Amino acid sequence: MELKEILKAITIKTILGDAGKDITGIEIDSRNVKAGNLFVAVKGTQTDGHAYIAKAVGNGASAVVCENLPDSPDSNVTYVQVADTEEAVGKLATHFFGDPTSKLDLIGVTGTNGKTTIATLLYNMFRKFGYKVGLISTVCNYIDGEAIPTDHTTPDPITLNKLLGRMADEGCKYAFMEVSSHSIAQKRIGGLRFAGGIFTNITRDHLDYHKTFENYLKAKKAFFDGLPKTAFALTNADDRNGMVMVQNTKAKVYSYSLRTLCDFKGKVLEDGFDGMLMDINNREVNVQFIGRFNASNLLAVYGAACILGKKPEDVLLLLSTLHPVSGRFDALRSPKGYTAIVDYAHTPDALINVLDTIHEVLRGRGKVITVVGAGGNRDKGKRPLMAKESARRSDKVIITSDNPRFEEPQDIINDMLAGLDKDDSRKVLSIADRKEAIRTACMLSEPGDVILIAGKGHENYQEIKGVKHHFDDKEVLKDIFSNEKY
Numbered sequence: 001m002e003l004k005e006i007l008k009a010i011t012i013k014t015i016l017g018d019a020g021k022d023i024t025g026i027e028i029d030s031r032n033v034k035a036g037n038l039f040v041a042v043k044g045t046q047t048d049g050h051a052y053i054a055k056a057v058g059n060g061a062s063a064v065v066c067e068n069l070p071d072s073p074d075s076n077v078t079y080v081q082v083a084d085t086e087e088a089v090g091k092l093a094t095h096f097f098g099d100p101t102s103k104l105d106l107i108g109v110t111g112t113n114g115k116t117t118i119a120t121l122l123y124n125m126f127r128k129f130g131y132k133v134g135l136i137s138t139v140c141n142y143i144d145g146e147a148i149p150t151d152h153t154t155p156d157p158i159t160l161n162k163l164l165g166r167m168a169d170e171g172c173k174y175a176f177m178e179v180s181s182h183s184i185a186q187k188r189i190g191g192l193r194f195a196g197g198i199f200t201n202i203t204r205d206h207l208d209y210h211k212t213f214e215n216y217l218k219a220k221k222a223f224f225d226g227l228p229k230t231a232f233a234l235t236n237a238d239d240r241n242g243m244v245m246v247q248n249t250k251a252k253v254y255s256y257s258l259r260t261l262c263d264f265k266g267k268v269l270e271d272g273f274d275g276m277l278m279d280i281n282n283r284e285v286n287v288q289f290i291g292r293f294n295a296s297n298l299l300a301v302y303g304a305a306c307i308l309g310k311k312p313e314d315v316l317l318l319l320s321t322l323h324p325v326s327g328r329f330d331a332l333r334s335p336k337g338y339t340a341i342v343d344y345a346h347t348p349d350a351l352i353n354v355l356d357t358i359h360e361v362l363r364g365r366g367k368v369i370t371v372v373g374a375g376g377n378r379d380k381g382k383r384p385l386m387a388k389e390s391a392r393r394s395d396k397v398i399i400t401s402d403n404p405r406f407e408e409p410q411d412i413i414n415d416m417l418a419g420l421d422k423d424d425s426r427k428v429l430s431i432a433d434r435k436e437a438i439r440t441a442c443m444l445s446e447p448g449d450v451i452l453i454a455g456k457g458h459e460n461y462q463e464i465k466g467v468k469h470h471f472d473d474k475e476v477l478k479d480i481f482s483n484e485k486y
């Protein structure tokens with residue numbers, strides 16, 4: 001695409017050099033620049049992209065968008081000066097990749113918890129409706145059936161627009177996407193035109209980055225503030241900040257709730273480890289999900305599908321066929337009659353959340369056995385707390401290994417054990433071999449009991465000293481179940 005065509009997407013201050021040249025790609029990382037690319041210099045959290053302009057040119061960049069023009073410009077390169085490169089990059093990228101959100105409906109999901117669940121369920125549901133659909137999520141991205149691995153919840157603006165561009169080219173009608181607070185604050189979603197936004201909930205998280213809860217909330221709210229009039233904004237009325245999120249949006253506001261009357265109102269009529277019976281807008285539906293927070297997620301999915309024009313009865317029918325997202329409160333029933341739940345909970349808060357939900361459903365009718373470890377070379381402060389919160393909410397805890405990375409598994413286990421007082425210690429044992437730990441939990445379980453296997457969820461590996469060894473909690477369980485006598 002011609003440089004001057006790309007530049008139509010933004011307001012420029014100065015231009016130095018030829019604007020008629022053909023641009024072969026856009027990059028924000030000098031290390032990825034190839035011949036004929038446009039390099040956009042962005043000020044980051046660690047360093048300033050302006051320091052890498054010469055490197056980008058060395059790698060073949062033929063044009064540069066920047067806030068400060070270099071002192072000694074290269075005569076073969078076109079320099080474009082703008083007020084804010086972070087603001088410009090999304091707009092440039094989306095224009096370069098064919099303005100994908102003018103061709104498909106993009107729905108963003110934001111909030112502290114439930115983004116992956118809701119975005120993935122909407123993706124699954126709309127595929128079942130017969131559409132080609134895209135998904136951008138923490139676990140994996142999809143262009144209809146094609147899986148594309150990811151290492152971000154919301155990718156950088158170049159990767160994101162490239163993905164959306166491919167989705168549009170391949171005929172996707174919808175794209176469902178997780179919108180992280182980082183991506184809003186860093187304008188990774190700049191230039192995208194959303195057809196809808198969904199808010200789940202907000203609790204303390206990511207304060208290392210946002211510094212205060214107030215800033216974190218503002219980042220989330222900015223997403224709704226930026227939605228166009230044509231979009232919908234679906235919010236959770238049960239969250240104390242649910243209505244704050246949408247108070248300044250131009251979008252059409254809808255709400256969902258398990259407590260108050262609103263557009264999409266739900267109630268849990270019966271719950272068990274096989275699923276729930278819910279009432280949604282006065283219709284009953286059986287769903288294969290466990291726990292009140294999933295009832296809330298399902299309401300968001302139901303609401304969004306109805307707003308997107310699907311008939312409530314068709315939506316409910318599909319809702320009943322959906323399965324939990326892999327490793328998110330993923331329950332397996334053993335032949336012996338106990339339930340094992342694989343969940344990605346890898347923080348004290350998430351463990352509290354999951355264990356409290358288990359007790360809500362169990363209502364004292366069985367024991368809870370938790371198998372948990374903590375990752376190596378990551379936040380050490382959470383280790384003792386993870387052990388303590390697990391012990392407080394379980395009849396038995398088996399402390400084991402997660403991804404030890406470059407640490408010794410037993411050292412990590414010892415850090416966890418340090419969080420236990422005398423009473424807690426009585427119900428805790430440690431088995432470093434994760435397979436053995438799961439096997440022991442199964443052996444200790446009786447019909448009606450629940451085992452929580454926490455921390456690794458969908459991960460299918462165990463990372464030890466730089467090598468990822470195949471390991472899958474669910475596979476281990478299935479193997480144990482197949483040899484179980486009942």
Ligand SMILES: CC(=O)N[C@H]1[C@@H](OP(=O)(O)OP(=O)(O)OC[C@H]2O[C@@H](n3ccc(=O)[nH]c3=O)[C@H](O)[C@@H]2O)O[C@H](CO)[C@@H](O)[C@@H]1O[C@H](C)C(=O)N[C@@H](C)C(=O)N[C@H](CCC(=O)O)C(=O)O
Nearest residue numbers: 028029030042044045046047049052152153154156180182
């Ligand atoms: C703290 C943070 O969010 N950082 C993100 C940010 O990078 P940054 O601002 O730190 O970049 P920087 O290293 O200071 O560099 C500044 C600029 O110089 C460029 N550069 C740098 C070096 C070089 O040699 N050449 C060069 O051109 C960089 O490409 C960048 O454009 O912008 C980059 C591009 O978008 C992101 O990849 C990067 O994510 C880092 C790796 C990260 O770990 N982010 C996490 C915290 C994150 O984004 N998480 C959220 C939520 C996760 C969840 O809870 O679900 C997510 O959406 O994934």
Ligand SMILES: Nc1ncnc2c1ncn2[C@@H]1O[C@H](COP(=O)(O)OP(=O)(O)OP(=O)(O)O)[C@@H](O)[C@H]1O
Nearest residue numbers: 112113114115116117138153293328329344345354
């Ligand atoms: N609506 C909810 N409210 C509270 N907790 C939830 C909710 N939905 C899911 N959870 C819990 O939070 C965990 C993460 O869920 P999910 O992956 O859907 O969230 P996310 O917002 O995508 O998180 P991330 O920030 O890691 O991408 C789940 O394992 C589950 O235990």
Ligand SMILES: N[C@H](CCC[C@H](N)C(=O)O)C(=O)O
Nearest residue numbers: 346374375378402403455456
């Ligand atoms: N993305 C998170 C998840 C970690 C999950 C856990 N299994 C671990 O390895 O610590 C992290 O890197 O902290």
Ligand SMILES: [Mg+2]
Nearest residue numbers: 115116138153
């Ligand atoms: Mg997620």
